[in-house]
Amino acid sequence: xxxxxxxxxxxxxxxxxxxxxxxxxxxxxxxxxxxxxxxxxxxxxxxxxxxxxxxxxxxxxxxxxxxxxxxxxxxxxxxxxxxxxxxxxxxxxxxxxxxxxxxxxxxxxxxxxxxxxxxxxxxxxxxxxxxxxxxxxxxxxxxxxxxxxxxxxxxxxxxxxxxxxxxxxxxxxxxxxxxxxxxxxxxxxxxxxxxxxxxxxxxxxxxxxxxxxxxxxxxxxxxxxxxxxxxxxxxxxxxxxxxxxxxxxxxxxxxxxxxxxxxxxxxxxxxxxxxxxxx
Numbered sequence: 001x002x003x004x005x006x007x008x009x010x011x012x013x014x015x016x017x018x019x020x021x022x023x024x025x026x027x028x029x030x031x032x033x034x035x036x037x038x039x040x041x042x043x044x045x046x047x048x049x050x051x052x053x054x055x056x057x058x059x060x061x062x063x064x065x066x067x068x069x070x071x072x073x074x075x076x077x078x079x080x081x082x083x084x085x086x087x088x089x090x091x092x093x094x095x096x097x098x099x100x101x102x103x104x105x106x107x108x109x110x111x112x113x114x115x116x117x118x119x120x121x122x123x124x125x126x127x128x129x130x131x132x133x134x135x136x137x138x139x140x141x142x143x144x145x146x147x148x149x150x151x152x153x154x155x156x157x158x159x160x161x162x163x164x165x166x167x168x169x170x171x172x173x174x175x176x177x178x179x180x181x182x183x184x185x186x187x188x189x190x191x192x193x194x195x196x197x198x199x200x201x202x203x204x205x206x207x208x209x210x211x212x213x214x215x216x217x218x219x220x221x222x223x224x225x226x227x228x229x230x231x232x233x234x235x236x237x238x239x240x241x242x243x244x245x246x247x248x249x250x251x252x253x254x255x256x257x258x259x260x261x262x263x264x265x266x267x268x269x270x271x272x273x274x275x276x277x278x279x
Contacts, residue, residue: 026062028062028064028071028073028093029064029071029093029095031047031048031093031099032047032048032049033045033046033047033060033073033091034046035058035059035060041056041080042054042055042056043055043056043057043058043077044058045058045060045075045077045091045101047091047093047099050098050099052091052099052101053077053089053101055077055078055079055104056077056078056079056080056081057077057078057079057080057086058075058076058077059075059076059077059086060073060074060075060091061073061074061075061113064093065115065120067115067116067117067118067119067120067142067143067144068117068118068119068143068144068145069144070092070093070094070144071092071093071094071095072090072091072092072093072115072120072144073090073091073093074088074089074090074091074113074115074120075088075089075090075091076088076089076104077089077103077104078104083108084108085107085108085109085110085111086104087103087104087105087106087107087108087111088103088104088105088107088111088113088122088140089101089102089103089104089105090102090103090120090142090147090148092144102142102147102148103148105122105140105148107138107140109124109138110124111123111124111138111140112124116183117183118143118183118186118187119141119142119143119186120141120142120143121139121140121141121142122139122140122141122142123138123139124138124139139177141180141201143190145190145197146190146197146198146201149198149201149202149205163181163182163183164182164183164184165182165184165185165241167179167181167182168182168212168216168217168236168238168241169212171210171211171212171217171219171236172211172212173210173211174210174211174219175208175209175210175219175221176204176208176209176210176219176220176221176232176234177204177205177208177221178210179210179217179219179234179236180201180204180205184241185236185243188242188243189243189245189258192245192258192259193245193256193258196247196256199247199249200232200245200247200256202223203221203222203223203230203231203232203247203249204219204221204232204234204245204247205221206221206222206223206224207221207222207223207224207227208220208221208222208232209221210234213268214268215237215238215239215266215268216235216236216237216238216239216266216268216269217234217235217236217238218234218235218268218269218272219233219234219235220232220233220234220272220276226250229248229249229250229251230248230249230250231247231248231276232245232246232247232248233245233246233247233272233273233276235265235266235268235269235272235273237266237269244257244258244259244264244265244266244269244273245257245258246258246273246276248277255277257273
């Protein structure tokens with residue numbers, strides 16, 4: 001088995017191409033990272049001697065990335081064999097505090113990592129033609145604050161580079177999950193919703209639709225089997241480059257809004273939210 005880098009020869013791990021043998025170590029952000037095998041079909045990932053993960057096979061890209069100010073390494077791990085591709089994970093190495101490990105995600109799909117300023121996207125190479133637009137069949141997102149979002153759904157191939165507000169005009173007919181690729185929008189939502197962002201992201205990433213409006217963009221989505229109760233709403237005001245969002249969850253009477261003060265909301269957004277709230 002090849003541990004750090006060295007993944008050629010396996011379909012699951014072609015992304016991590018640098019070759020290094022198992023039982024080697026590398027130093028990243030002042031920490032020693034090692035992948036070792038026990039000769040009996042098990043591998044161990046450790047940071048400064050502390051075990052972070054154990055699995056049948058573990059592969060790691062030796063080239064670090066900086067995401068939202070945090071040094072991270074991406075990799076893949078799994079049981080080994082041909083039944084299922086090794087699944088992505090993220091190892092975060094903050095300047096202060098203990099390292100953190102996320103994953104592997106629950107997927108057998110071959111996913112390509114794309115590290116960006118504030119997130120890492122994992123995008124499938126398999127794709128579908130939807131209304132004349134080529135989309136990957138599976139997309140996952142990782143951020144330092146929320147970990148993995150499961151899964152985001154489809155996004156345009158070749159459009160994974162995080163755009164700014166200029167990306168708004170590309171949302172014609174787009175599912176609202178595609179709006180989350182606009183970096184300042186996603187950062188605003190994460191800051192506004194805080195710990196609740198993951199619940200919003202889960203709903204806005206499921207069954208839904210969106211399109212440009214006279215004054216911006218409107219997208220709505222919901223969880224497939226509880227659509228009337230578990231939904232999310234996203235509006236972007238073109239003139240002010242401001243995002244307005246809301247989500248609802250079953251068992252709760254109050255709608256979660258950001259900004260909370262509806263006096264700040266544009267009329268077009270409030271009208272659409274009222275219609276959604278009314279069912």
